[in-house]
Amino acid sequence: MTSPDNPGAQRLTPAELQAVSFRRAQLGRRGFDEDQVRAFLGQVEQELVRVLNEKAAMQHEVGRLRDRITGNPQGITTAQAEDAHIQAVRILSKAQETADHYVADAQRYSRELAEEARRGRDEILAEAKARAVLVLEEAHRQATMAAEQVVPSSEPFSGDERRNLESEIAYLRTFSDVYRTHLRSYLEALLRNVEEWEHSERDSLSSARAPLPRSR
Amino acid sequence: MDAQGLKDNFAQVAQHGDAVALFFYSDLFLRNPGLREMFSIGMSHQRDRLLSALGRIVAQVDNLPELVPFVRQLGADHRKFGVEALHYPEVGQSLVATLRYFSGAAWTEALARDWTDAYTLLAKVMVEAAEEDAKQRPAWWNARVIAHERRRFDLAVMRLVTDRPLPFQAGQSVAVEVPARPRMWRYYSMANAPRPDNTLDFHVRLIDGGPVSPVLVRAAVPGDWLKLGPPVGTMTFDERSGRDVLLVAGSTGLAPLKAILERIALSPAPPRVHLFFGARTTDGLYDLDDLTKRAAGSPWLTVVPAVSDDRAEGTAEQGVLADVVARHGLWRDHDAYVCGSPAMVDATTESLVRLGLGTDRIRSDKFADA
Incomplete structure (x- = not known):
């Protein structure tokens, strides 16, 4: 355990936290939510880093003050310049951290959007497939009805044969009519969709395409 | 010190x-x-x-x-x-x-x-x-896009030509930088054996939220310039072994294996080659037409497509690559080359080792997920 009286004792470090791994919960058993555990560990790690950095900063400050008390007068200007540099380093580090957060947020946002779009695509595809099956069934149903409604006539063909042929023709004609109508309306909707997509995709792409410098 | x-x-x-x-x-x-x-x-x-x-x-x-x-x-x-x-x-x-x-x-x-x-x-x-x-060699090569084909909304096959020869071995990759994302280098494998006309093929899958792959898949057009770093990678063809060859490709992990395939095709007496090409869905088998054509013209080559999530259609087998490869027989006397996502490479390697293939006979390359 950590003890202030024994500086040699094993301390918990951020690196150790990063290396912690948990066994997976057995199949069918409940365990901790892995994401939650990870997120918490990340928080703890950041906190430790922060504490350690504060400590380093304070040590630096102590050293500076000690130098000032015991200090040689010539050292003071160099010490001040160094202080200013350390301050600048801290400010720049803060700025960089902020930039990194923004970049990470933007990337996560873009990943989530893309994943959502991908799910949307899969759903649209699945729905289209299901719909195609329905359209086919509907066409069959209507065509069968049309075929059954063919009235027998008294022309030279033998009655059954003719009737069969006529039903067949009626079936196919209706089937193709129904199928074509459905297909046309569906394809038109699909095309509109695609056009919208293409439009928004064009708008979202950066137009930055600089020529490259020659390599040495 | x-x-x-x-x-x-x-x-x-x-x-x-x-x-x-x-x-x-x-x-x-x-x-x-x-x-x-x-x-x-x-x-x-x-x-x-x-x-x-x-x-x-x-x-x-x-x-x-x-x-x-x-x-x-x-x-x-x-x-x-x-x-x-x-x-x-x-x-x-x-x-x-x-x-x-x-x-x-x-x-x-x-x-x-x-x-x-x-x-x-x-x-x-x-x-x-x-x-x-x-x-x-130069610090980097400039390369111009001369062809760009989208095989699916998130998959592109592109051809570049470099401004000077870029010597490499089939199976290797290079770091790529696009002008729209300066200072962000991402590794891509050449999908062809070296050619005298300095052209290189790349297979790019769009990674959701990634910085470089969306630009390559969605925005790259012929005429664009990219920067390429020197070739790296150790998953290259062992031409002296003389053993038959097993190639296992998950999605765009196909690229370096296709390069090795081309390299094998150039040898005077090619060994027998089995190429397994897997994806989650049928439309993820983005290069199957070309592979089938190659297999038809090469009696030494067998191509087996596999899908894990869709119902398998046509010649495709059902299942993840690790299982499909295992179903297809004994690979103990083969050299295996495996490329794809980390999970796919691990599972396939494990499966091959279980079938008695030594790890020294398995060369692999894992694709980064981001």
Whole structure:
């Protein structure tokens, strides 16, 4: 355990936290939510880093003050310049951290959007497939009805044969009519969709395409 | 030089984690503002890489035979970023300042001297390696897109032509930088054996939220210029083994294996080759037409497509590659080449080892997920 009286004792470090791994919960058993555990560990790690950095900063400050008390007068200007540099380093580090957060947020946002779009695509595809099956069934149903409604006539063909042929023709004609109508309306909707997509995709792409410098 | 002293000091400093690299880069940019633009806007990955490279170097600081090749590689790799000899002292100064800051009261004159000596030595090795590398090849190649084909909304096959020959071995990859995402290099494998006309094929899958792949898949058009780094990678064809060959490709992991396939096709007496090409869904088998055509013209080649999530149609098999490959027989006397996502490569390798294939006969390459 950590003890202030024994500086040699094993301390918990951020690196150790990063290396912690948990066994997976057995199949069918409940365990901790892995994401939650990870997120918490990340928080703890950041906190430790922060504490350690504060400590380093304070040590630096102590050293500076000690130098000032015991200090040689010539050292003071160099010490001040160094202080200013350390301050600048801290400010720049803060700025960089902020930039990194923004970049990470933007990337996560873009990943989530893309994943959502991908799910949307899969759903649209699945729905289209299901719909195609329905359209086919509907066409069959209507065509069968049309075929059954063919009235027998008294022309030279033998009655059954003719009737069969006529039903067949009626079936196919209706089937193709129904199928074509459905297909046309569906394809038109699909095309509109695609056009919208293409439009928004064009708008979202950066137009930055600089020529490259020659390599040495 | 007191190697253990350096290790202990670094262990103490490294406790501060990310803050160490953050301090280092801020110090470096404040002293040399011009260096900032050699890096991308987001720096968190860069800091992780710096810390892990430093950690590795310090761990081996008393084991030069292991350390020198790694450092030489680092030196040569940094040429494509525009790093030159004059940058090394600037980096050294900031490195020592950083170590000193985080060491606090533990900092001594002896440590300062040892770190400076160690860094000077490393910098010398890196600069020398870079200079030797410069005699053999350019720091980077410019390449123009001459064809771009979208095989699915998130998959593109593209052909580039380089401004000068780029010698490589089938199975290798290069780092790619696009002008729209400066300083962000991502590795892609060549999907062809070297050609005399300097053209290179790449297979790119769009990674949701990634910075580079969406640009390559959605925005690249013929005429665009890209930068390519030197070829790297060890998953190359072992032409002297003479054994039959098993190629297992998950999604765009196909690219380097297709290059190896082309390389095999050039040999006078090709061995028997089985190529398994897997994807989650049927429309993910984006290059199957070409593979089928090749198989039809090459009696030594068998292509087996596989889908894991869709119901298999046509010639495709059902299942994940690890299982499909296992179903197809004994691979004990083959050389295996496996490329795809980390999960796919691990599962397939495990499956092959279980079937009695030695790990020394399996060469693999994992694709990064981001």
